[in-house]
Amino acid sequence: MVGTAPTRPPAPERRPPGGPVLQDSVTEALATAFFEELASTGYARLSLDAVAKRAGAGKAAIYRRWPSKLEMSVALITAVAVDSAVPADTGTLRGDILVFLTEIADALRKPLFSRIVPDLLAESTRNRELRQALFTAVRDPRRGKAARMLDKAIERGELPADTDRELALDLLAGPLYWRLAVVQTSTAQDYLNRLTDKLIAALAA
Template identity: 45%
Template sequence: IARRAGVGKTAVYRRWRSKLHLVLDLVSAIAVQGLPAPDTGSLEGDLRLLYEVTSRALRHPVASQVIPDLQAEAARNPEIAEALQKALREGQHGVASGIVRAAVERGELRAEVDEELALDLVSGPLYWRAVVVRAELPKGYLGKLAAATAAGLRAL
């Protein structure tokens, strides 16, 4: 990083206390900027697009190595845990929240939907399968997940 920026390592360490903090800042920036706000006109379509983009990002070789390390470090370091939670809230949950609000505005979901539960339902299953279990996504899985999630959100 220092070489590409044309500075010495000391300049990098003045900005970030450690490599882990540098990676965390990078992940935060990507989480916030990397996800589009889907607007397909339907809840299921928005979920499908979100899942497609997210699954590609989670399968990226760097992400598949860095995310488990960040989670492990977050379990040991409250400062890292807080920063990681903030990054996820602003990124993934920000987009998921937009999907839920748009579905409410279109009348696809009830106005009094439990937003926190909805966000867990939207974000949790793909993260579980791709990051925790590290299982392959069979053909058609994302479409089925989008349909099941939309049905679950309608039941809230």
């Protein structure tokens, strides 16, 4: 077993129209099994039969909650990557960026994330439907939350009003993802502090 689900996902509707009440414990077991199976096999080879078996449930339990592998994947990944992410509001750009980077680092250090994220990115280059779904459900909302962090810094006068937001958003996420997910080099708190200072210098330039 690779590990447990990165976080507890919200349950789908408790009672689909005309259907039975959905048990939260089964939903959580399916979510945990999904992430473990995804980390083990990758998205392309992921089987809903294998997810159900790992969860100790029937395949029908999956279809009562999610109509397809794609919709199950997007819903659970969104719950972890977007719904559980709350933008920091420390009152300073430095504090907000440091919290932002720390949360990303904590997530990418988890065995499940470190195996799932690169696979999803690779699979997205081959699977247009998955790519569009992840862009709409995960990438765009996460960038929107980070953009609000930048907007607050502009309102406080910490960044110029003409800050290039698109470039700034790339700078915020790129270096840390490269270090942890691609180069796979560990990060100590001192690194995150130094990276925060460099990012602020670059954004304010």
